[in-house]
Amino acid sequence: MKKYIADSAVFIMGNCPIAAAEMVTISWVEDEMRSDEASLRYDIAKAEGLRVEAVEDRFLEVVKDQAGQTRDIEKLSPTDLGILAKALEYKEQFGDDAVLITDDFAVQNIAARLGIIVMPVAQRVISDQIIWQKQCIGCYRHFKDGDDCPICGSPLRKKMKKKVKQKPKTI
Numbered sequence: 001m002k003k004y005i006a007d008s009a010v011f012i013m014g015n016c017p018i019a020a021a022e023m024v025t026i027s028w029v030e031d032e033m034r035s036d037e038a039s040l041r042y043d044i045a046k047a048e049g050l051r052v053e054a055v056e057d058r059f060l061e062v063v064k065d066q067a068g069q070t071r072d073i074e075k076l077s078p079t080d081l082g083i084l085a086k087a088l089e090y091k092e093q094f095g096d097d098a099v100l101i102t103d104d105f106a107v108q109n110i111a112a113r114l115g116i117i118v119m120p121v122a123q124r125v126i127s128d129q130i131i132w133q134k135q136c137i138g139c140y141r142h143f144k145d146g147d148d149c150p151i152c153g154s155p156l157r158k159k160m161k162k163k164v165k166q167k168p169k170t171i
Helices: 009-013 029-030 037-047 056-070 077-096 105-114
Strands: 003-006 025-027 051-053 098-101 117-119 129-136 155-163
Touching: 003 077, 009 037, 025 029, 025 077, 029 037, 029 051, 029 077, 056 077, 056 105, 077 098, 077 105, 098 129
Parallel strands: 003 025, 003 098, 025 051, 098 117
Antiparallel strands: 129 155
16 A cells, blocks of 8 residues: 655645545645645645654655755755655655655655655656756856855856756656
C-alpha cells in the first residue's frame, strides 16, 4: 500500500486525487498556507485523517547535505527540507511505496537525488536533475555560494552548472 507524503502544494492547489487519510505531512506545512482556501483545505484534510508528524533530525541532515551538493539549499525553505526528510524517512521504511506529492522543482531535484518517488499536483515533473553554481555578473567567475563576488564585488547570480539525465521516479 502506497504511503503519500504531502507537500504544501497539495493544500494550496487543492486538486490532489489522494484521500487525506492516506497522506502524512509535517507541521511546518501549515506555515505555508497563505490563503484562506489553502488553510481550509489543510484543516479539512486533518479532520479527514491527514497525519501530521515530526521531522527526524537524522533525515533532515541527509537532505541538507544533498541540497548543499546541488546548491538547492539556498532555494529550499525549512518546510521543503522537512518534507524531503519525512519522504526520505518513509522511503527507508517502505521503499518504493513512499511517494512525495509536490510541484516544487527544487524539492523534486533533491527527491531525484535521494531516489524518492514523486507525484505532481498541478505542475509537470522535472526532466533532469540540476546542479547549480553562482556566477559573477561582472567578471563571470564561478563560485559555490555567496551573494557578492570576492574578486570584483559584483553580485552573484544562480546559474546551472550541469544537468544530470535522471529525472525523479514518478507514479
